[in-house]
Amino acid sequence: MAEAETPVAPDEQQLFMEGFDSDTEVDTEELHFGDELELNQFDGLPHSSRYYKLLAQRRTLAVWNVKDEFMESLRKSRIVILAGTANSGKSSQIPQWCAEYCLSAGFQHGTVVCTQVHRQNAVGLALRVADEMDVNIGHEVGYTVPLESCCTSETVLRYCTDDLLLREIMSDPLLEQYGVIIIDQAHERTVSTDILLGLLKDIGQQRPELRLVVIAASHMSSKLLTYFGEVPCINVNKKTQAEVVYGNNPPGDYFYRAVSLVFEIHSAKEEGDIVVFFASMQEANSAYDIVMQEAVNMSSNLGQLVPITLIPRQGIFLFRQTEEQEKKNATYLRRIFLTSSMGEDLIWATDNVKFVIDAGVETKNVYNTRIRANSLVTRPISKQQFEMRQQLASSPGKCFCLYPEDAKLSEQTPPEILETKFTSTVLLLKRMNIAGLGHCDFLDRPDPESLMQALEELDYLAALDDDGNLSEIGIIMSELPLDPQLAKALLASCEFDCVNEMLTIAAMLTAPSCFLQAPVGAEHEAHASHSKFHHPEGDHFTLINVYNAYKQNQYTNPEKWCADAFLCCFALQTADAIRSELTDILRRIELPISEPSFGTKGNTLNIKRALLSGYFMQIARDVDGSGNYFMLTHKHIAQLHPSSGYGSCAERLGHPEWVLFHEYTLSENNCIRTVSEISPEMFVQIAPQYFFCNLPTSESKELLQKILDELTVKEMSKILQPLGINTAEDEQENQPSDRCTIQ
Structure with missing residues (x-):
């Protein structure tokens, strides 16, 4: 991945650093530095006065009490477990101490890498730690996240996402460039983190000099000890005096109670930021709109409400005023962090949370092997999640649980590897x-x-x-860093001469959705704007239209253009970066990239052929002409998602009979997303014969079999007619009932 010339945009860096500044006031005049300032052991330059100010703040962190114990364990043991409560300083201090350990050995065994689940955390921690170590970001301390790298050959401490470190093992199976590997947020139990732990357990036996540090929440320490055996386990517990207030609301009646509670706390004039945990990010976005609308009508004497949605994978940073800004601005600013269980580990970057509002439920996509699709499941949070959320409130603070004290919470959160x-x-x-x-x-x-x-x-x-x-x-x-079906479709596009267009489709499907939800009162305007991009051949083609329009306006004022079109500029920027990365990979492995020919009839057919090569397992047929789509693989009925371009013109043109879809989630709406029309003839020509044979019996399969039989007869006739043999009728009579086309 290419190194970034500029580590991070100035405005983003300011927002990050403002989010990490501590409230602790330190009088630098009381700090005694000696006659001469110490030299920084990592770059050889004298320490700045800010270093000592931050050092005084670091020493107040709970994790600082175990530094000697941790360093001794790191010297003696290949694996060290560090378990503790939230906001105890684990993620920022432990990597620095590991860098000191590697420095003491002259980096002869390698440098330090620390994984994070979310890219926001990786970037934010790198910025914070570079500041604390008094070095330049991108040099001694850096980060690598999807589509962005800020490192050099001088980097001795690197933060990265867990999925990127996992992919590194493909090219460096023993991870020989690292002397210490830190797996942070192990309690999140992502697939990448779980597999990293399994692989590193084996790699450590082949590299005795390698040190593995696992950082997790307190509740996971016993499981890690059982897994790794007799290894040091250091516990860091930050004392919290948050008062827990339980509610008596019936299940499902939490949303408006949570929003009302935000305004009640704000009206009480008790200072401190607020975190609200909803069941889903859709609810968090709805709450954002309500807070924005109601905040305008509130008295200015109460201060200003600043709602912030914390969404993984999106470029949202934590806004906070600097001390200088606070002095100039007499209006008190209270941040309202709105998130779900997906954003639990994004709250670490703020230290001024006084109130936590917990809905007690979460909505997650759980993969259902029976229907080969995700099911949208709403369920109670676990006891461990409750404890972690309670710890977020600074002392003294309050945690409002919008459920009874005797509510049945699950014992632990299921690991992602069992649900994906x-x-x-x-x-x-x-x-x-x-x-x-x-x-x-x-x-x-x-x-x-x-x-x-x-x-x-x-x-x-x-x-x-x-x-x-x-x-x-x-x-x-x-x-290719893509879902296997999408990777196969992209490779097939090399054969069908539509690589340029499939690169765009792959990038747009991998990036977050570019279509913004319309604000209240602007639904018609947003629908009209989105309709301009609709393509008659399907939603995959609509994505190409959106991307091409974005590229045409990329160098004028893309933010304004996206806002006017109700599109997410960050999502489109991400898609553009993904497309560039995929293009580089194809060139590296010497695969051909076609010239753009979007809009021609031949190109349209070729795009559908390429899509079918990867998504032949996701085919549906409208069984009654009213939009009830029968999915061939598991016999479920679904409707088109409201955002589909076919939905807006169905009354005028009708629903397409056969479609290919990108995503299906079993939920209340029960919709298939991102669909494009295909022909059954194309399907039987592209789908592998053994897949077609394994499809469950249905009317739709029988229709496909008839089409297949007819195509087979025509192909045989073309071969035999030049020889003067006409056996088309005999061939049709003797056609086996389960005969399939060859891939």
């Missing part, structure tokens, strides 16, 4: 030559049915050979 589709992970592990997954010691082993489905799908996609190892296509697919 496993195909991408199996592809990655196969690339690492972990035969049968036996060499990866999972904290919690995946469901066997999920593993078998993943292997079956990879086989359908031609990613495996007859021995179950990666085929040549599978190896190339593993090079």
Whole structure:
């Protein structure tokens, strides 16, 4: 990944650093530095006065009390577990001490890398730690997150996301450039973190000099000790005196109570920021709109409300005034952080939270192996999540639980590896030559049915050979940071001469959705704006229209253009960066990139052929002409998502009979998203024969079989007629009922 010339935009850096400044006042005149300032051990320059101010603040952190114990454990043990409460300083101080450890050995065994679950945390921590170490960001301290790198050869401490470190193992199986590897936020139990732990457990046996530090919440220490055996486990507990206030609201009646409570706290004039945990980010966004509207009507004597939605994968930073700004501005500013369980670990960057409002439920996508799709499940949070949320409130503070004290909370949050589709992970592990997954010691082993489905799908996609190892296509697919189906579609576009357009589709599908939800009162205007981009051939083509329009306005005023079109500028910028990365990968592995020809009839057909090569498992048919789509793989009925371009013109043109869809989630709406019309003839020509044979019996399959039989007869006639043999009728009579086309 290319190194960034400018580590971070000035305005973003300011927002980050403002978010990390501590409220602790330190009188620099009382600090005694000696006759001469000490030299920084990492760059050899004298320390600045700010370094000593921050050092005094760091020494007040709870984790500082265990520094000697941690350094001694790091010297003597290959694996160290550090468990503790939120906001105790673990994520910022432990990596610095590990850098000191590697420095003491002259970096002969490597440097330090620290993983984070969210890119915001990786960037924010790197900025904060560079400030505390008194070095330049991008030099001694840096970060690597998807689509952005801020490191050099001088970097001795690097923050990165867990998925990127996992992909590094593909090119460096023993991670030999690192002397200490820190897995932070292990309690989040992401798939990447769990697999990293399993692989590093084995790598450590091959590299005795390597040190592994695992940082997690307190509740996970016993499980980690069982997993790693007799290793040092250091506990860091930050005392909290947050008062817990329980409610008696019935289940499901929490949203408006949470929003009302925000205004009640603000009206009470008790200072401090507020964090509100909703069930989903959709609820958090709705609450944002309400707070913005109501804040205008509130008395200016109460101060200003600043709502902030904390959304993973999006470029949102924590706004906070500097001391100088606070002196100039007499109006008190109270930040309202609105998030869900997805953003729990994004709250660490603020230290002024006094109030936590907890809905007590979460809505998550859980992969259902039976229907091969995600199910939207709303369930109670776990006891561990409750404890972590309670710890966020600075002392003295309050945690308002919008549920009774005797509410049935689950014991622990299920790990992601048990609730997610496993195909991408199996592809990655196969690339690492972990035969049968036996060499990866999972904290919690995946469901066997999920593993078998993943292997079956990879086989359908031609990613495996007859021995179950990666085929040549599978190896190339593993090079692409995409879902395997999307990777196969992109590779197929090389054959169908539509790579340029498929690069755009792949980037737009991988980036966050570019379509913004319309504010209250602007629904019609937003719908009209989005309709301008609709393409008659389907939503995949609509995405190309949006991207091309964005590129045309990229150098004028993209933020204003996106706002006027009700599009997310960050999402489109991300898609543009993903497209550039994918283009570089294709060039590196010497695959052809076609010239753009979007809009021609041949190009349209080729795009559909490429899409079908990856998504033939996601086909649906309108069974009654009214938009009730029957999905061939599991016989469920779904409707088109309201955002689909077909929905707006269905009354005029009707619904397409056969469609390919990108995503299906079993929920209240029960919709398929991002759909494009296909022909059944194209499907039977593209889909592998063994997949078609394995489809469950249905009327739709029978229709496809008839089309297949007719195509087969025509093909045989073309071969036999020049020989003077006419056996089309005999061929049709003797056609086996389960005959399928060859891929």
